[in-house]
Amino acid sequence: xxxxxxxxxxxxxFRAVSGVSITVExxxxxxxxxxxxxxxxxxxxxxTGHLRPDSGSVxxxxxxxxxxxxxxxxxxxxxxxxxxxxxxxxxxxxxNLQAAFLVHHRRxxxxxxxxxxxxxxxxxxxLASIGLAGEEATVAGTLSYGNQKQLxxxxxxxxxxxxxxLDEPTAGMSATxxxxxxxxxxxxxxxxxxxxxxxxxxxxxxFSIAQKIAVLHQGHIIxxxxxxxxxxxPEVRRVYLGHGLTHA
Ligand SMILES: Nc1ncnc2c1ncn2[C@@H]1O[C@H](COP(=O)(O)OP(=O)(O)OP(=O)(O)O)[C@@H](O)[C@H]1O
Ligand SMILES: [Mg+2]
Numbered sequence: 001x002x003x004x005x006x007x008x009x010x011x012x013x014f015r016a017v018s019g020v021s022i023t024v025e026x027x028x029x030x031x032x033x034x035x036x037x038x039x040x041x042x043x044x045x046x047x048t049g050h051l052r053p054d055s056g057s058v059x060x061x062x063x064x065x066x067x068x069x070x071x072x073x074x075x076x077x078x079x080x081x082x083x084x085x086x087x088x089x090x091x092x093x094x095x096n097l098q099a100a101f102l103v104h105h106r107r108x109x110x111x112x113x114x115x116x117x118x119x120x121x122x123x124x125x126x127l128a129s130i131g132l133a134g135e136e137a138t139v140a141g142t143l144s145y146g147n148q149k150q151l152x153x154x155x156x157x158x159x160x161x162x163x164x165x166l167d168e169p170t171a172g173m174s175a176t177x178x179x180x181x182x183x184x185x186x187x188x189x190x191x192x193x194x195x196x197x198x199x200x201x202x203x204x205x206x207f208s209i210a211q212k213i214a215v216l217h218q219g220h221i222i223x224x225x226x227x228x229x230x231x232x233x234p235e236v237r238r239v240y241l242g243h244g245l246t247h248a
Contacts, residue, residue, distance in 0.1 A: 007056030018219035034216035040199040049073040079161030089141025100158035130154040146177030166198040
């Protein structure tokens with residue numbers, strides 16, 4: 001479904017992502033892990049068109065999407081969430097999700113209908129699906145951090161993606177919020193037949209849901225395989241020494 005091949009990106013003279021190749025199969029749940037500054041977010045930005053690669057290619061379901069602008073890549077079926085939250089804090093939960101539908105369907109300036117009447121059923125269904133029913137009138141900026149991340153997941157789902165990229169979906173969450181988010185992600189991935197690629201520092205999260213793990217270190221993939229293979233990889237253990245991987 002997603003095929004990244006030899007992707008590289010430098011900032012000034014610094015190679016943040018260096019010859020990275022990974023594949024994610026249809027409906028697979030895959031994780032990219034690696035220490036701070038390893039290049040995970042940069043890799044995601046290259047896949048989603050927020051950055052242009054210096055070299056290499058990205059294929060989505062066989063189609064070359066390398067270097068296409070973010071809105072086109074989104075339309076072709078890759079949704080994403082950001083490491084820092086991307087919601088409109090002064091709008092309600094309902095308005096945030098409805099706006100995401102309007103943007104996706106380019107109906108923001110519809111001549112005939114008031115935009116607030118559009119996609120109400122889709123919005124309500126999505127709200128329930130992400131576990132925020134009852135919060136529709138809440139101003140998004142006042143939601144708990146965990147609920148804001150849930151809302152952000154909803155924004156990414158409004159474009160009905162085939163592939164979803166999540167940059168640290170449980171960052172900053174309490175243990176309970178983290179646990180709920182994992183269950184939510186698993187349920188939504190199954191319901192929507194999603195292909196999922198995520199980054200995460202919490203090794204419990206990674207090893208509980210990823211079917212495949214790629215390890216990024218200083219811009220390079222140093223290991224790729226099943227959770228068991230990656231956990232036992234000597235190079236990975238060296239990079240993560242003292243970082244809790246042994247307890248995962
Ligand atoms: N726009 C930029 N300009 C210059 N350097 C950048 C830019 N974006 C990222 N970098 C550098 O590239 C490297 C990789 O950054 P990136 O954000 O991809 O890492 P990461 O693996 O996502 O880290 P974290 O786990 O902290 O989120 C870092 O050294 C970072 O400082
Ligand atoms: Mg990052």
